[in-house]
Amino acid sequence: xxxxxxxxxxxxxxxxxxxxxxxxxxxxxxxxxxxxxxxxxxxxxxxxxxxxxxxxxxxxxxxxxxxxxxxxxxxxxxxxxxxxxxxxxxxxxx
Amino acid sequence: xxxxxxxxxxxxxxxxxxxxxxxxxxxxxxxxxxxxxxxxxxxxxxxxxxxxxxxxxxxxxxxxxxxxxxxxxxxxxxxxxxxxxxxxxxxxxxxxxxxxxxxxxxxxxxxxxxxxxxxxxxxxxxxxxxxxxxxxxxxxxxxxxxxxxxxxxxxxxxxxxxxxxxxxxxxxxxxxxxxxxxxxxxxxxxxxxxxxxxxxxxxxxxxxxxxxxxxxxxxxxxxxxxxxxxxxxxxxxxxxxxxxxxxxxxxxxxxxxxxxxxxxxxxxxxxxxxxxxxxxxxxxxxxxxxxxxxxxxxxxxxxxxxxxxxxxxxxxxxxxxxxxxxxxxxxxxxxxxxxxxxxxxxxxxxxxxxxxxxxxxxxxxxxxxxxxxxxxxxxxxxxxxxxxxxxxxxxxxxxxxxxxxxxxxxxxxxxxxxxxxxxxxxxxxxxxxxxxxxxxxxxxxxxxxxxxxxxxxxxxxxxxxxxxxxxxxxxxxxxxxxxxxxxxxxxxxxxxxxxxxxxxxxxxxxxxxxxxxxxxxxxxxxxxxxxxxxxxxxxxxxxxxxxxxxxxxxxxxxxxxxxxxxxxxx
Numbered sequence: 005x006x007x008x009x010x011x012x013x014x015x016x017x018x019x020x021x022x023x024x025x026x027x028x029x030x031x032x033x034x035x036x037x038x039x040x041x042x043x044x045x046x047x048x049x050x051x052x053x054x055x056x057x058x059x060x061x062x063x064x065x066x067x068x069x070x071x072x073x074x075x076x077x078x079x080x081x082x083x084x085x086x087x088x089x090x091x092x093x094x095x096x097x098x
Numbered sequence: 099x100x101x102x103x104x105x106x107x108x109x110x111x112x113x114x115x116x117x118x119x120x121x122x123x124x125x126x127x128x129x130x131x132x133x134x135x136x137x138x139x140x141x142x143x144x145x146x147x148x149x150x151x152x153x154x155x156x157x158x159x160x161x162x163x164x165x166x167x168x169x170x171x172x173x174x175x176x177x178x179x180x181x182x183x184x185x186x187x188x189x190x191x192x193x194x195x196x197x198x199x200x201x202x203x204x205x206x207x208x209x210x211x212x213x214x215x216x217x218x219x220x221x222x223x224x225x226x227x228x229x230x231x232x233x234x235x236x237x238x239x240x241x242x243x244x245x246x247x248x249x250x251x252x253x254x255x256x257x258x259x260x261x262x263x264x265x266x267x268x269x270x271x272x273x274x275x276x277x278x279x280x281x282x283x284x285x286x287x288x289x290x291x292x293x294x295x296x297x298x299x300x301x302x303x304x305x306x307x308x309x310x311x312x313x314x315x316x317x318x319x320x321x322x323x324x325x326x327x328x329x330x331x332x333x334x335x336x337x338x339x340x341x342x343x344x345x346x347x348x349x350x351x352x353x354x355x356x357x358x359x360x361x362x363x364x365x366x367x368x369x370x371x372x373x374x375x376x377x378x379x380x381x382x383x384x385x386x387x388x389x390x391x392x393x394x395x396x397x398x399x400x401x402x403x404x405x406x407x408x409x410x411x412x413x414x415x416x417x418x419x420x421x422x423x424x425x426x427x428x429x430x431x432x433x434x435x436x437x438x439x440x441x442x443x444x445x446x447x448x449x450x451x452x453x454x455x456x457x458x459x460x461x462x463x464x465x466x467x468x469x470x471x472x473x474x475x476x477x478x479x480x481x482x483x484x485x486x487x488x489x490x491x492x493x494x495x496x497x498x499x500x501x502x503x504x505x506x507x508x509x510x511x512x513x514x515x516x517x518x519x520x521x522x523x524x525x526x527x528x529x530x531x532x533x534x535x536x537x538x539x540x541x542x543x544x545x546x547x548x549x550x551x552x553x554x555x556x557x558x559x560x561x562x563x564x565x566x567x568x569x570x571x572x573x574x575x576x577x578x579x580x581x582x583x584x585x586x587x588x589x590x591x592x593x594x595x596x597x598x599x600x601x602x603x604x605x606x607x608x609x610x611x612x613x614x615x616x617x618x619x620x621x622x623x624x625x626x627x628x629x630x631x632x633x634x635x636x637x638x639x640x641x642x643x644x645x646x647x648x649x650x651x652x653x654x655x656x657x658x659x660x661x662x663x664x665x666x667x668x
Contacts, residue, residue, distance in 0.1 A: 053336045053385075056383075060380065060383065061379075061380040087422060088407065094430060
């Protein structure tokens with residue numbers, strides 16, 4: 005399961021698994037974001053290629069209006085996925 | 099169920115009428131005809147002037163009024179108006195005077211010019227208690243709908259619900275079949291672009307596999323001799339279905355075209371990336387390894403857009419090197435210029451192992467992934483047997499791992515091996531063969547260009563091992579084979595003893611060389627020493643062939659060596 009919502013500091017907090025089954029819900033949520041969006045990944049356990057697609061689509065849309073998608077709290081497991089997919093070269097990861 | 103009819107029995111005449119109209123519901127095959135038949139039946143049985151059927155869509159919880167093919171359907175949320183109330187409560191609603199009922203929406207009347215007087219709204223519920231839709235009949239001839247009509251309508255509604263559900267399911271099956279055929283076509287296109295045979299390149303062997311998942315994934319591979327060298331591609335487009343299958347096909351065709359038009363690796367990569375970035379949907383991308391091998395210099399230069407892990411097995415030291423992608427996946431973003439490519443040098447006996455994630459992520463019955471460590475272990479164990487043997491071993495292992503768990507994604511493998519430069523000869527099982535073995539190793543070192551400073555150590559080890567074989571495997575009359583292979587910076591020698599019991603030299607007890615002379619026993623010292631004279635020593639035994647294989651390596655880089663050996667197999 006995935007939960008995705010705004011945290012107290014305005015960041016988008018995703019928790020659980022962002023896989024193909026959850027990609028639609030995550031996309032629907034992220035489609036409503038604007039500007040520079042921070043995605044807090046501390047509680048994100050897993051991301052699949054469908055999940056990467058959601059982040060990519062959101063990032064491209066935000067870039068188009070001067071914003072972007074930043075990722076924070078990326079744990080070692082996710083970090084591996086970002087590195088091995090080359091996504092670390094597309095996103096600002098903190 | 100609510101709305102139970104007040105009378106418990108239908109008259110014989112009513113039943114005949116009902117049976118007459120509902121038998122007509124057995125025929126229609128498509129939804130629009132069936133909707134028409136249902137409305138006609140209701141009009142006839144209930145003596146109504148007009149009728150309509152709203153279908154329930156569970157995915158959106160909407161009720162949909164199909165007017166005619168080609169005209170946009172009317173949609174209301176199940177909860178709005180009389181139709182919604184009927185769907186929600188699953189009960190017949192009989193409104194004798196519509197304009198006096200707040201739930202009635204006169205908009206349709208206004209639009210059509212029709213005047214709705216009275217209306218009977220009834221839920222269509224199938225045998226499995228699923229809401230199929232809502233039927234409405236309007237304006238009973240000569241009056242309003244009464245309790246008898248409600249009862250008749252309820253009986254009719256059950257028949258209509260089942261008939262409608264049958265047609266909807268049939269249509270879904272037909273849709274499914276169309277989808278299946280489309281997937282099959284995409285698969286044919288995808289398969290047709292795979293190379294039909296492997297190019298032959300001196301000093302190299304390559305083995306490939308493409309094993310599609312049932313629902314098409316987006317894998318592809320390509321191995322082709324082109325002007326700048328041997329092109330090696332392994333790609334995986336995101337998602338499942340027709341689109342990714344066609345996307346990778348397109349990528350593969352664009353790559354070949356770019357090279358045919360004279361593009362170098364960097365330009366081809368950037369062009370294909372940018373072309374895909376233009377055409378792919380925003381959340382789509384292709385991970386791909388695109389490499390070019392120069393078979394003369396043995397340099398393999400590659401870009402990898404998000405495709406990994408990329409494994410380089412080095413025969414010389416048994417290292418399993420893992421390379422990261424050089425860039426993000428193809429099509430994710432346009433690239434102004436290529437990121438730096440990576441070049442790796444393939445030494446004799448080295449392997450490049452590219453597998454799509456369908457392998458690594460294949461689950462077993464307990465939900466464990468096949469993983470990288472199994473691949474690594476298999477490559478270590480089988481690399482000497484060639485690319486094809488490694489490919490077959492990985493496939494067999496992933497099958498054994500999966501068991502009855504279905505294959506979820508395409509599995510694609512490209513395994514490239516640079517031939518080990520080697521020579522081989524057999525020798526009679528006799529101490530007298532030692533001279534011949536020593537002169538053969540010198541000849542092999544010379545012909546294969548192996549560092550001659552390593553020869554003395556190799557001869558020592560060969561002699562010790564061979565002596566052991568002659569002394570302890572008396573039952574065998576077969577000759578002993580010696581393979582000498584040049585590896586990066588050194589040599590690898592394998593002695594194979596046939597028709598013998600296992601004897602693992604790597605596990606022979608160590609000798610305490612520091613012990614006082616009175617505590618020392620004869621024997622065992624030779625094995626103790628050889629473990630310290632080589633970089634690595636491995637032992638494998640095959641029960642099937644009763645074959646003992648002892649392989650050891652020595653390289654100049656690690657020449658003075660006093661480490662212990664390792665054993666594999668057993």
